Amino acid sequence: xxxxxxxxxxxxxxxxxxxxxxxxxxxxxxxxxxxxxxxxxxxxxxxxxxxxxxxxxxxxxxxxxxxxxxxxxxxxxxxxxxxxxxxxxxxxxxxxxxxxxxxxxxxxxxxxxxxxxxxxxxxxxxxxxxxxxxxxxxxxxxxxxxxxxxxxxxxxxxxxxxxxxxxxxxxxxxxxxxxxxxxxxxxxxxxxxxxxxxxxxxxxxxxxxxxxxxxxxxxxxxxxxxxxxxxxxxxxxxxxxxxxxxxxxxxxxxxxxxxxxxxxxxxxxxxxxxxxxxxxxxxxxxxxxx
Numbered sequence: 009x010x011x012x013x014x015x016x017x018x019x020x021x022x023x024x025x026x027x028x029x030x031x032x033x034x035x036x037x038x039x040x041x042x043x044x045x046x047x048x049x050x051x052x053x054x055x056x057x058x059x060x061x062x063x064x065x066x067x068x069x070x071x072x073x074x075x076x077x078x079x080x081x082x083x084x085x086x087x088x089x090x091x092x093x094x095x096x097x098x099x100x101x102x103x104x105x106x107x108x109x110x111x112x113x114x115x116x117x118x119x120x121x122x123x124x125x126x127x128x129x130x131x132x133x134x135x136x137x138x139x140x141x142x143x144x145x146x147x148x149x150x151x152x153x154x155x156x157x158x159x160x161x162x163x164x165x166x167x168x169x170x171x172x173x174x175x176x177x178x179x180x181x182x183x184x185x186x187x188x189x190x191x192x193x194x195x196x197x198x199x200x201x202x203x204x205x206x207x208x209x210x211x212x213x214x215x216x217x218x219x220x221x222x223x224x225x226x227x228x229x230x231x232x233x234x235x236x237x238x239x240x241x242x243x244x245x246x247x248x249x250x251x252x253x254x255x256x257x258x259x260x261x262x263x264x265x266x267x268x269x270x271x272x273x274x275x276x277x278x279x280x281x282x283x284x285x286x287x288x289x290x291x292x293x294x295x296x297x298x
Contacts, residue, residue: 031055031091033081038104038134042122047105049131050078051139054094056297063142065293066100066135067284068127068171069277070112070152070159077105084274097281098295099288100139104131109197112159113215117203123159128167146291149284151175151232153273154241161217161224161231168227173287175232175280177273178239179217179248218244221251224259231259232283234276236266 034051057064069090071079080090080103094101106112106123115121136143148171150160157176164174195205202211213219224231231252235245242263249261260283266272288294 031094040126042125050103052094052101064100065147068150070156072154074108142293147293149173151280153177165223173230177276225257234262236272238267
């Protein structure tokens, strides 16, 4: 009996020690003056954050279409994924709201959809004011899945002064290998977002990252893109890859077994962190363990 009690106490102590060192999750209110609304963001602070006064680099991790800010915490098979990566790489991970079909851009027709301004001016400012961050593009990286992958590439291409590297998982933009009903639904939603569902329209064209290769090349920002070979967005990702190769734009591109699933994205995210870690190390902003 005593032996079992000691074993129980030892196990409980081990659990406490692991839990005590785990990354912390904040739920932060981020007001938006441009949309006259307050959204939430999830912020994961590595366990080392409380033990020193060092400024930390930040990863902005964007959710996909039909999702919300807490998807990366709630929908991965391993619910500790983001926390463990924050600890492993000593990085703050911020997951802002992008709404179900916000596309991380400023809609020319919908005043309630100004997510480019929201992320680049309001979210980043709030994070830098609230936490001990590297307050320059040398310490900010951005990636996301699906709509969030497009958003990460879109925002980083348009705001190279804010980020030093970008990534995309299963990025989409205008071409989908899907059924007619889904295509009709997307056209209706793009009509509201952009004022047109015509993919040849100038508004549509200038907001698609597939047409921003010149900007990506000019910025010279390190980029990582990957997509599952069974994903319905694979052709869109291949097209961007081909255009980048044709224009001699350096980038990492990978296709792996998998589809448009959380299992795929869970496997993908650590590779993005490894890629970003190398860039941040080169910028001299990594946080050393003490």
